[in-house]
Amino acid sequence: MTDIPVKLTRTSGTLDHLIYVLRANPVTLLAFAMFAMIVLSAVFGPALVPYDPLQTDAKNALQAPSWAHWFGTDNVGRDVFSRVIVATRLDLAISVAAVALSFVLGSVLGATAGYWGGWLDIVLNRLLDTIMAFPLFVLAMGIVAALGNTIENIIYATAIINVPFYARLVRAEVNIRRNAGFVQAAKLTGNSDIRVLAMHIFPNALPPMMVQVSLNLGWAILNAAGLSFIGLGVRPPTPEWGIMVAEGANFIVSGEWWLAVFPGLWLMIAVFTFNLLGDGLRDIVDPRKRT
Template identity: 50%
Template sequence: MTIAAPATQTKPAGRSLVWRRIRRNPLSFGALCVIVLIILAAIFAPIVAPYDPDMPDAMAAFESVSWKHPMGTDMYGRDQLSRIIFAARVDLSVAFAATALAVAIGAIFGAMVGYAGGWIDNVAMRLVDAVMAFPAFVLAMGITAALGNSTTNVALAISITQVPAYLRLIRGEMLRVREMEYADAARTVGNPPWRIVFIHLLPNCLPPLIVQATLAMGFALLTMAALSFIGLGIKPPQAEWGVMTAEGAAQIVTGEWWLFLFPGLAIMITVLAFNLVGDGLRDFLDPRMRGIR
């Protein structure tokens, strides 16, 4: 019988639709490819990197860009390219951990606060205003200075500065979806409040959250590099883009330009890529763009 035919046809049609919409935004798609490449390089760093990133070579100190060392070497003769590849592990994982934690806390509390409304909502939003009124970077500096700058604390500091943004975002979305008819429907069938909030309503708030989180990945990475640059982030022996930029910056006057240029470029390209992907996702998930094929 031919009854099953439509079912088998819908899948390829759906996939090609997604593909067409991705192709409408080649810049974001390119950025996504860049991020995937960076992540792969970080995961397979021991295979990809040509040298041991921490192995000093006194004979090869301050070597400029060459075939042997495509990004030159530092004052100890360590290969810059290998260090940049290994540094991606730290940078990406800290940025990811910080963002994930901030998203989780922001989404859970934002959802509860937004659904509850009333004075709870008021108090929470004034707290958020207070935190947001404080410069985020200064706050992150203060937290790492107070807690000590271990990798965990850096992630924690960055995530704390980001929580208010997610909280406000999800709270706003919750105010919208809690008035939807499916919220009423969930109430009329006897769901307890926590099920209504987390199972029925929160999934409907996710698209803007995904966009915000992607954009914030870039910002988290930048904050972390900046903290490391001023010595309040990751500590020097560890290969990290901010640390390397700081070390390289000290050599500008003596002409070793490759030492700060390449880590700086790594930061810039990665942050830019996350921002472009975030922008692309925003268009991709925008319901108003759904009809356009």
């Protein structure tokens, strides 16, 4: 036998694999550390911040950053640091919900089109092309303006403009695998078509999907902030990065830069983190990376 010698050590588990991926790539480690920070501030931020983000204090309006107010105060004396941290929860919630929605919807549509093909495929593709033919941000504006100015509608709008990206990716990944040997084998072992699709083909599309998800989380945050910036969706005085940048922009000319810069910086950090996260996530969900 020329088979490779059998190692008696157990193959690495999921946790070992996670640690391995993080150690192999310092950028991934950094991305995960930043991601953890963002999640922690979303979960515990509102309980930990030094000031009430909505509490106005006219005496201390427009204070520059100091030890008492790290990011300074705004035009009605609210603490910018507290507002930036508290806003994390809302921005993250909007983007995660939107991405989850478009992931599920896009996966179902794309997998169906890619597996069965035919007229279903043609109709779905033309539909997605139609969505993509719009300038996406303008489409989102239109949807929010038409449906009403609420947080749910921001989520739906963001989800709809992202669906085509997922659907196309899944369709391509499913399509190249629908006649693969392991798919035929799965049919022989008594799996119905839907089971084959859901349990055998779709999981193999996950690695590229993870890259898409993480990039998309960044876009979704930008999109939500952008809608708020132009006055759609979240309304003041709710702390939200986009609104804070919009409100702060008025004061930049008069020298109070901290109002817009800090929320903008946090927005940038969040998008940057999600963009970095993609490769690491792909390595984690791809079993072939397990050695």
